[in-house]
Amino acid sequence: MTLVCRDCGREYPADSPWRCTCGYPLDFAEQPLPDSDTPAIGSRDDGLWAFADFLPVERRVSFGEGWTPLVDAPEWDVQFKLESLFPTASFKDRGATATISRAVELGVDRVVEDSSGNAGLAIATYAARAGIDAEIFVPADAKPGKLNAIERTGATLRKIEGSRQDVTDACVEAVNKSDAYYASHAWDPAFFAGTATAAMEVAAQRDWTAPDAFVTPLGHGTLFLGAYRGFRALQKAGWIDSIPTLLGAQAAGVAPVVEALGGDPGGSRNDAADGIQISEPVRMKQILDAIEATDGDAVAVSTAATQREHDRLARAGFHVEPTCATATAALRQFRERGVIDDTDDVVVALTGSGLKG
Numbered sequence: 001m002t003l004v005c006r007d008c009g010r011e012y013p014a015d016s017p018w019r020c021t022c023g024y025p026l027d028f029a030e031q032p033l034p035d036s037d038t039p040a041i042g043s044r045d046d047g048l049w050a051f052a053d054f055l056p057v058e059r060r061v062s063f064g065e066g067w068t069p070l071v072d073a074p075e076w077d078v079q080f081k082l083e084s085l086f087p088t089a090s091f092k093d094r095g096a097t098a099t100i101s102r103a104v105e106l107g108v109d110r111v112v113e114d115s116s117g118n119a120g121l122a123i124a125t126y127a128a129r130a131g132i133d134a135e136i137f138v139p140a141d142a143k144p145g146k147l148n149a150i151e152r153t154g155a156t157l158r159k160i161e162g163s164r165q166d167v168t169d170a171c172v173e174a175v176n177k178s179d180a181y182y183a184s185h186a187w188d189p190a191f192f193a194g195t196a197t198a199a200m201e202v203a204a205q206r207d208w209t210a211p212d213a214f215v216t217p218l219g220h221g222t223l224f225l226g227a228y229r230g231f232r233a234l235q236k237a238g239w240i241d242s243i244p245t246l247l248g249a250q251a252a253g254v255a256p257v258v259e260a261l262g263g264d265p266g267g268s269r270n271d272a273a274d275g276i277q278i279s280e281p282v283r284m285k286q287i288l289d290a291i292e293a294t295d296g297d298a299v300a301v302s303t304a305a306t307q308r309e310h311d312r313l314a315r316a317g318f319h320v321e322p323t324c325a326t327a328t329a330a331l332r333q334f335r336e337r338g339v340i341d342d343t344d345d346v347v348v349a350l351t352g353s354g355l356k357g
Contacts, residue, residue: 037238098194117146195226218248219276275323
């Protein structure tokens with residue numbers, strides 16, 4: 001499909017470079033929609049590709065991912081979407097199946113990605129299934145369990161010293177010096193088409209009703225923006241009546257969205273939430289637009305609050321990584337601010353497994 005820059009309006013063919021000449025990320029020019037305003041999807045055996053009528057890429061690489069459970073969490077008075085239950089144990093598989101399917105469609109033989117762990121493992125895994133070489137740039141201090149898993153796929157692992165931004169800079173430099181395909185979870189539009197299916201599943205699992213609010217950890221906004229696009233597509237199709245308020249949990253000390261909203265970015269850096277330590281989100285403007293469009297919000301969560309909530313989740317049987325705990329920790333702040341009230345119907349995404357080590 002044709003690509004477009006939502007900032008300057010330039011259009012590009014489907015096999016264009018990974019960003020606009022103005023520096024802004026590209027998106028698919030059109031949102032595919034089904035012909036009927038009555039909900040009708042494919043078989044759940046097709047995984048998230050049951051929503052193929054909404055997806056701008058064809059299924060070419062898949063493990064049957066999708067349809068993660070939506071379970072009651074009475075201790076938090078919400079429902080949890082268990083996005084850790086995927087082939088590589090994070091929601092990033094949603095984007096990886098779409099991104100690598102697009103890469104296959106374009107005839108790509110080598111992909112490059114930068115990641116703190118989960119996205120890198122997802123891209124490496126789906127690339128391996130497709131028979132495509134992968135090179136993954138990661139922080140040198142990323143969790144060993146994630147790094148070992150990436151290496152076992154046969155991908156080339158590049159450990160970069162410094163900040164998360166240093167990792168991205170090194171990756172982009174490598175992309176610019178080669179003909180590799182930048183299969184980035186922050187830049188590639190297919191990745192967001194894949195993560196949009198999380199919202200579609202939530203609506204389907206709730207008999208085609210959207211929750212009042214949807215809460216997720218927020219770094220690059222991969223799931224946050226995906227959810228917005230998914231709920232918006234369902235509303236445009238006439239399958240749901242409303243779009244939920246979108247609420248993001250950021251790591252204290254690395255909370256650029258919170259700062260942009262005029263909020264308190266917190267004090268000391270929350271190093272427990274390593275998955276969302278993004279100081280310069282590529283799609284910052286889109287994140288802020290989604291927050292404005294849904295009367296949403298974002299808050300910063302401290303290390304102490306993350307660790308307390310991480311332990312609390314484990315005691316309730318939810319074995320997730322610490323980054324996930326920022327979302328449930330943020331619930332208290334959102335309720336105190338009146339963003340969520342006692343009668344609101346809330347879904348929280350638990351985005352990655354705590355069993356990777």
